[in-house]
Amino acid sequence: MAAKSPQRQPVVGGRAAVSPTAVREAALTLFAERGYHGTALSQIAKALDIQTPSLYNHMASKQDLLVAILQDTTDRVLAEYDAAVDGVEDVGERLSAATYTYALRHATHPREAVIVNRDATAIDEPVRAAVYAKRRKHADDFRELIQKGVESGRFDVENATVAAFAILEMCVSIARWFDPDGPVSAEEIARQHGEFALRIVGVRSALSACSDGAS
Amino acid sequence: MAAKSPQRQPVVGGRAAVSPTAVREAALTLFAERGYHGTALSQIAKALDIQTPSLYNHMASKQDLLVAILQDTTDRVLAEYDAAVDGVEDVGERLSAATYTYALRHATHPREAVIVNRDATAIDEPVRAAVYAKRRKHADDFRELIQKGVESGRFDVENATVAAFAILEMCVSIARWFDPDGPVSAEEIARQHGEFALRIVGVRSALSACSDGAS
DNA sequence: CCTACCGATCGGTAGG
């Protein structure tokens, strides 16, 4: 009965303590569920079984909580992209790896993804502009990757920008429908999306190869 | 200076009048921009150049405004799907037509789409359950369509549910990035997404046909 | 970590 919520860390002496991490964890869940403006600090406090003013021992403000989530998430997305394509030369493999990584992140971190995509408009300038710039950078990297594949004749799409958005956004949406307790694993979902990406850009995979391959 | 906003309809005598349609139009824009919880009725009133209480001459409540938008939109999506596939027998053509229609809606009605996808959690029961049921119906229709294509050997995907989500959600996202004043028309975007859908399910199109492909 | 409390703003009503 002492530890009513998993966010509370039991401490010697039977008392429980709330940490900045626990506050952020509760905020992630509630912001993702009801949105930033739809979540009251009193609800976060209730989830942690403390009073609202006590939250200020672990955070600067509600806005700061959101900013930290958005900045961390966008930073990680860019870092994971770089790590995924690092050293990979084949443009098809680069697209496949970048898509796999992006899809996997959305399957394993759905709350962060939902918040970034819904509540980025709720943060104040100049942070908002910085977050948008990072998201644009990621989309541009994808677009340029596809454009390279088109120019080298490996990919076949009418418009690299449209194809990039289609691929990116089908990955983003995983955060909204994927069930980690369902029959398909996060890795399997990510793999299939890597395959979808190749199909969208017109790369013949082993699965659906023609007899004479691509021209 | 008498007509400060496009939502105001000029009336004989130099006076302006606000209508239920104008209120809804302003709500569509603001809800899409800042979210339902992030929009105050005072902001909607300001956009219409009236005082907040005057809004109640044209609507029942803020919640009612959202409910009307969500119900109308989900109803239209289902009706458009039925109309798109009606009489079309070939399973590839059915998928292409259903995707084209869904994509076109999101390119031409981005505000409605953004609100449905972000603020459906903000409506009270039992309406919320009804809206979710309609969205599920549409997704199920898509999934069954793809499943039929797989069973008949026309489509080649590992998991019809995953493919259905990927196709649907890349269309939904159009509402978030498409610029109607950009170089590509809504119809062209929709056409390309119809093509992407066929590629995702492994159908060889005219564009990327093998030697034995169609014209 | 708490109680007590703040000004601001929210959606909505009364009454014309």
Add this chain to the structure above:
DNA sequence: CCTACCGATCGGTAGG
């Protein structure tokens, strides 16, 4: 369509 006004709740502070 307006002014005047309501109770509720918001994020946040004071002070221990």
